[in-house]
Amino acid sequence: MPKRIAMLTIGSRGDVQPFVALGQGLRAAGHEAVIGTHQAFEEFVTSHGVEFAPVAGDPLALLERLASDKAGSSMFTFIRQLDEWFANIVQDVMRDSWEACQGADMVIYGFLNPSGPTIAEKLNVPAVRGYYMPIHTPTIAYPGVTMPELSLFRPFFNRLTHQIERIGVGMNGGNWINPWRKSLGLKPYSYLNLNPYASVNGRTVHTLYEYSPSLLPPPPDYPPEVHVAGYWFLDDGADWQPPAPLQAFLDAGDPPVYVGFGSLIDRNSRQLIETAVSAVRQAGKRLLLLSGWG
Numbered sequence: 311m312p313k314r315i316a317m318l319t320i321g322s323r324g325d326v327q328p329f330v331a332l333g334q335g336l337r338a339a340g341h342e343a344v345i346g347t348h349q350a351f352e353e354f355v356t357s358h359g360v361e362f363a364p365v366a367g368d369p370l371a372l373l374e375r376l377a378s379d380k381a382g383s384s385m386f387t388f389i390r391q392l393d394e395w396f397a398n399i400v401q402d403v404m405r406d407s408w409e410a411c412q413g414a415d416m417v418i419y420g421f422l423n424p425s426g427p428t429i430a431e432k433l434n435v436p437a438v439r440g441y442y443m444p445i446h447t448p449t450i451a452y453p454g455v456t457m458p459e460l461s462l463f464r465p466f467f468n469r470l471t472h473q474i475e476r477i478g479v480g481m482n483g484g485n486w487i488n489p490w491r492k493s494l495g496l497k498p499y500s501y502l503n504l505n506p507y508a509s510v511n512g513r514t515v516h517t518l519y520e521y522s523p524s525l526l527p528p529p530p531d532y533p534p535e536v537h538v539a540g541y542w543f544l545d546d547g548a549d550w551q552p553p554a555p556l557q558a559f560l561d562a563g564d565p566p567v568y569v570g571f572g573s574l575i576d577r578n579s580r581q582l583i584e585t586a587v588s589a590v591r592q593a594g595k596r597l598l599l600l601s602g603w604g
Contacts, residue, residue: 313341313342314414314416315333315417316346316411317329317346317419318417319345319347319420319423320367320403322573323369323572324573325421329542330345330358331542332440333345334544335542345361347365348364350368365406365410403425404428407425408425415435417436420442421439421443438518441520444526445472446476446479447533449529449532450469451531453468454472457471457474521541559596583601
């Protein structure tokens with residue numbers, strides 16, 4: 311029976327594009343798919359045949375904040391800058407996400423939008439995480455993404471770091487979400503709960519990791535509700551033709567070295583580009599540079 315699947319994701323294009331690919335796959339399987347994300351990505355989403363719903367937030371403002379000197383000093387200050395950006399828009403994000411999920415039979419949510427479980431709980435539908443990196447799943451194989459490597463007591467330390475990260479996310483999420491949960495008639499998340507997003511209305515919340523098991527095989531201690539699903543790639547490109555100036559450049563010599571930065575913004579972008587140009591020149595190669603947003 312066809313279902314309506316709502317997907318919530320905020321951030322940069324890298325946070326959005328995998329969900330567009332997933333949306334195409336869901337549509338091909340006979341389901342309805344809607345993506346709730348920033349207005350800046352409306353054309354990108356709809357041009358791939360997936361329904362769009364607007365969610366507050368300016369991705370460029372986020373990237374500029376994360377490229378600031380304050381954010382670049384450590385992983386913890388980086389996360390603090392991310393938290394401060396989100397705190398300014400969280401009420402609007404939750405309101406818009408709620409609207410995007412009306413009529414949904416399932417909610418799939420990305421790492422940066424914590425409203426998914428609450429919405430699924432209120433709608434009484436399953437919630438699923440869709441994450442592009444292994445985070446918040448405790449394992450002895452490696453530490454949490456914000457934590458260092460430690461050789462002493464490694465298995466214990468590694469698992470502990472994931473729990474610490476989950477507690478931190480739960481505390482932040484509680485500060486933001488509990489007032490909203492109250493307005494929806496839901497009980498607040500408890501700060502004593504080490505994993506408040508583990509289940510919704512008695513249903514286990516499954517996790518889909520959108521990367522290849524060939525890149526990072528799932529550790530043996532992953533629970534059965536965690537799935538390393540492979541990359542969610544768009545099928546674009548089979549019929550793509552480069553613009554005439556680019557084709558002329560490609561035809562004029564040896565294959566170039568491609569350097570691209572995607573949607574990253576670097577506070578020393580000029581120096582970074584000069585370094586790339588210098589390195590390619592020293593190698594005696596041609597350069598194809600894609601500047602991105604930075």
